[in-house]
Amino acid sequence: xxxxxxxxxxxxxxxxxxxxxxxxxxxxxxxxxxxxxxxxxxxxxxxxxxxxxxxxxxxxxxxxxxxxxxxxxxxxxxxxxxxxxxxxxxxxxxxxxxxxxxxxxxxxxxxxxxxxxxxxxxxxxxxxxxxxxxxxxxxxxxxxxxxxxxxxxxxxxxx
Amino acid sequence: xxxxxxxxxxxxxxxxxxxxxxxxxxxxxxxxxxxxxxxxxxxxxxxxxxxxxxxxxxxxxxxxxxxxxxxxxxxxxxxxxxxxxxxxxxxxxxxxxxxxxxxxxxxxxxxxxxxxxxxxxxxxxxxxxxxxxxxxxxxxxxxxxxxxxxxxxxxxxxxxxxxxxxx
Numbered sequence: 001x002x003x004x005x006x007x008x009x010x011x012x013x014x015x016x017x018x019x020x021x022x023x024x025x026x027x028x029x030x031x032x033x034x035x036x037x038x039x040x041x042x043x044x045x046x047x048x049x050x051x052x053x054x055x056x057x058x059x060x061x062x063x064x065x066x067x068x069x070x071x072x073x074x075x076x077x078x079x080x081x082x083x084x085x086x087x088x089x090x091x092x093x094x095x096x097x098x099x100x101x102x103x104x105x106x107x108x109x110x111x112x113x114x115x116x117x118x119x120x121x122x123x124x125x126x127x128x129x130x131x132x133x134x135x136x137x138x139x140x141x142x143x144x145x146x147x148x149x150x151x152x153x154x155x156x157x158x159x
Numbered sequence: 160x161x162x163x164x165x166x167x168x169x170x171x172x173x174x175x176x177x178x179x180x181x182x183x184x185x186x187x188x189x190x191x192x193x194x195x196x197x198x199x200x201x202x203x204x205x206x207x208x209x210x211x212x213x214x215x216x217x218x219x220x221x222x223x224x225x226x227x228x229x230x231x232x233x234x235x236x237x238x239x240x241x242x243x244x245x246x247x248x249x250x251x252x253x254x255x256x257x258x259x260x261x262x263x264x265x266x267x268x269x270x271x272x273x274x275x276x277x278x279x280x281x282x283x284x285x286x287x288x289x290x291x292x293x294x295x296x297x298x299x300x301x302x303x304x305x306x307x308x309x310x311x312x313x314x315x316x317x318x319x320x321x322x323x324x325x326x
C-alpha cells in the first residue's frame with residue numbers, strides 16, 4: 001500500500017472535509033487466495049475462471065469482503081488505532097475482475113464526512129475504485145473520538 | 160421500487176415435495192438458536208490482517224496491544240465476517256431456504272462494534288433472517304448475526320444483504 005500522509009492524524013482535531021488517507025492497494029490472484037484462507041470464504045468464483053464464467057461473471061472476481069476489508073486499512077493506518085472503529089458499512093456496486101497474471105489497483109480515499117461531538121464520533125466516507133469504476137457505494141466508517149479530559153485541557157489523540 | 164414478495168414453486172403436478180426455487184418468504188423474521196460459543200483466535204487475526212493489508216502492530220503484537228490497553232491482539236474491523244458467514248450458513252445453506260448459491264451476489268455488509276474485538280474473546284452468535292424482499296425480478300435477503308459475550312452483553316452485529324438473481 002502507498003499512503004499519504006505519514007504522521008498519524010490527530011483524532012481530537014478532525015474537521016469535516018479533511019482527507020485522512022489516499023491509498024492504492026494491488027490485488028492479484030495471490031491476494032484472493034490468501035484472503036480465502038484467512039476468511040474461510042472458498043467460493044470458487046474467487047479462484048476458478050470456469051466457475052465464475054458459468055455464474056455469468058467475466059472471470060474470477062475479488063471477494064466483496066476483501067475489498068471492504070482492504071479499503072479501510074488506509075484509514076486505520078492514518079489514525080494509527082484500529083480499535084477506534086465502531087461501525088463500518090458498504091454496498092458492493094461493481095465486482096473487481098482479477099486477471100490470472102498481474103494485478104489490479106484498488107484506489108481508496110478516506111474523507112471526514114461528519115463529526116458528532118455529542119456522541120463523540122466521526123463518520124469517515126470512503127471512495128473506492130478500480131480503473132475509474134466505483135466498487136464500493138456509501139462506504140462509511142464510524143470512529144470513536146478520544147474523550148476530552150474533565151478539566152477541559154487539550155489532549156493529543158492516541159498514537 | 161421494492162414490491163411485495165410472491166413465491167411460486169415449480170408447476171410440476173407429478174413432483175412430490177416441492178423444493179422452493181426462489182427464497183421462501185416464510186423464513187423472514189426467523190431467529191435461530193444461539194451458539195455455539197466461538198473463541199476469537201490470535202493466529203486468525205494475524206492472518207486476516209495480513210490478507211487485507213492491515214499493518215497495525217495491534218493486530219500482530221500482543222505486547223503492543225496490551226500497551227494500548229487491550230487484553231490481546233485487536234481484530235481488524237471486518238474480521239467478524241468469518242464467524243458471521245459461518246453462522247449465516249444455517250439459513251443460506253438450508254436446502255429449504257430456496258437460495259440457489261450460484262445466483263447469489265453480495266449486495267451490502269455492515270458491522271456494528273460496541274467495543275474492539277480481541278483474541279481470546281468468547282462470542283455467542285445468534286442469526287436472524289431480517290427480511291426477504293423482491294425487486295426487479297431478483298430477491299434481496301438480509302440477515303443479521305448478533306455477537307454477545309458469554310454474559311449476554313452485546314459485542315457486535317453483522318448485517319449482510321445478498322441479492323439472489325432471478326432468471
